[in-house]
Amino acid sequence: xxxxxxxxxxxxxxxxxxxxxxxxxxxxxxxxxxxxxxxxxxxxxxxxxxxxxxxxxxxxxxxxxxxxxxxxxxxxxxxxxxxxxxxxxxxxxxxxxxxxxxxxxxxxxxxxxxxxxxxxxxxxxxxxxxxxxxxxxxxxxxxxxxxxxxxxxxxxxxxxxxxxxxxxxxxxxxxxxxxxxxxxxxxxxxxxxxxxxxxxxxxxxxxxxxxxxxxxxxxxxxxxxxxxxxxxxxxxxxxxxxxxxxxxxxxxxxxxxxxxxxxxxxxxxxxxxxxxxxxxxxxxxxxxxxxxxxxxxxxxxxxxxxxxxxxxxxxxxxxxxxxxxxxxxxxxxxxxxxxxxxx
Ligand SMILES: Nc1nc2c(ncn2[C@@H]2O[C@H](COP(=O)(O)OP(=O)(O)OP(=O)(O)O)[C@@H](O)[C@H]2O)c(=O)[nH]1
Ligand SMILES: [Mg+2]
Numbered sequence: 326x327x328x329x330x331x332x333x334x335x336x337x338x339x340x341x342x343x344x345x346x347x348x349x350x351x352x353x354x355x356x357x358x359x360x361x362x363x364x365x366x367x368x369x370x371x372x373x374x375x376x377x378x379x380x381x382x383x384x385x386x387x388x389x390x391x392x393x394x395x396x397x398x399x400x401x402x403x404x405x406x407x408x409x410x411x412x413x414x415x416x417x418x419x420x421x422x423x424x425x426x427x428x429x430x431x432x433x434x435x436x437x438x439x440x441x442x443x444x445x446x447x448x449x450x451x452x453x454x455x456x457x458x459x460x461x462x463x464x465x466x467x468x469x470x471x472x473x474x475x476x477x478x479x480x481x482x483x484x485x486x487x488x489x490x491x492x493x494x495x496x497x498x499x500x501x502x503x504x505x506x507x508x509x510x511x512x513x514x515x516x517x518x519x520x521x522x523x524x525x526x527x528x529x530x531x532x533x534x535x536x537x538x539x540x541x542x543x544x545x546x547x548x549x550x551x552x553x554x555x556x557x558x559x560x561x562x563x564x565x566x567x568x569x570x571x572x573x574x575x576x577x578x579x580x581x582x583x584x585x586x587x588x589x590x591x592x593x594x595x596x597x598x599x600x601x602x603x604x605x606x607x608x609x610x611x612x613x614x615x616x617x618x619x620x621x622x623x624x625x626x627x628x629x630x631x632x633x634x635x636x637x638x639x640x641x642x643x644x645x646x647x648x649x650x651x652x653x654x655x656x657x658x659x660x661x662x663x664x665x666x667x668x
């Protein structure tokens with residue numbers, strides 16, 4: 326099961342109580358106070374983890390609690406700190422406060438940590454209350470309560486390239502061909518039911534790109550048709566959108582109309598998606614109808630750059646891989662120069 330949205334309840338541990346204790350030893354009848362402080366409560370921490378790709382752990386375990394700090398002890402022993410509750414979340418997780426609706430944090434890097442709920446401070450033991458006037462205090466501090474909150478976790482995958490296309494256009498076939506991911510491919514719509522992330526390795530260059538294959542879009546996805554817009558959040562962070570068209574016109578499709586409808590659906594989800602750089606890939610060029618369809622497409626959209634490929638015969642694949650690397654590297658360099666404009 327693929328879960329990319331869930332809610333959690335988090336509660337940090339309370340601080341331990343301070344202790345009232347006095348030193349009692351042979352020949353030492355009036356030993357002073359020696360009550361230790363309570364330990365701090367355990368925090369609730371979000372930690373980025375490269376090995377996670379899903380929020381399923383939090384769907385089945387929505388309550389996360391930090392351990393209470395240990396109470397103070399005699400002989401000036403302070404209580405132990407409570408163990409934190411560490412939530413290992415996939416990179417790209419956005420955490421939102423359910424009450425205020427504000428984004429609390431976005432976890433984008435491996436091992437990135439964020440304290441979601443702060444554990445309460447431990448209370449002072451009676452040693453801390455001793456003074457020249459009060460030499461045998463019986464006063465202690467209570468531990469402070471840990472903070473609590475209800476949050477929504479949402480996964481927006483981090484990939485360089487996002488694949489967009491109608492069902493059966495060949496998105497998964499391309500992903501299987503050029504990345505290490507192995508999504509199922511079959512001649513029926515909606516074979517892919519949730520996003521698949523794959524890595525494209527460039528051997529002599531020692532470069533790698535991340536590509537996201539998301540379930541197919543159809544006209545009317547904005548009103549919930551097909552799988553709807555549910556998975557488009559996974560391409561929101563992509564640097565480049567790869568629009569893949571079925572040039573063979575399977576099921577009497579027309580690639581010119583497909584292209585227009587895909588852009589429309591992207592715009593209905595978020596107009597910002599149309600501002601992203603995109604590259605159009607004409608797939609299934611091995612089919613007879615494809616050549617004529619490509620000519621018609623180029624006539625309708627003369628300014629759109631198209632890379633013709635065939636996932637079946639692998640024609641055009643090396644050129645496409647090179648083109649992807651060139652474009653993404655250019656965008657990475659641009660992001661480095663002006664990080665403020667980064668998507
Ligand atoms: N002739 C031909 N068939 C292809 C080509 N690429 C993919 N196909 C076929 O098209 C069908 C659909 O391919 P998929 O890769 O599953 O398509 P998809 O876009 O991932 O489809 P969904 O996951 O349903 O959205 C499969 O039967 C593939 O074998 C191609 O270049 N030429
Ligand atoms: Mg697929």
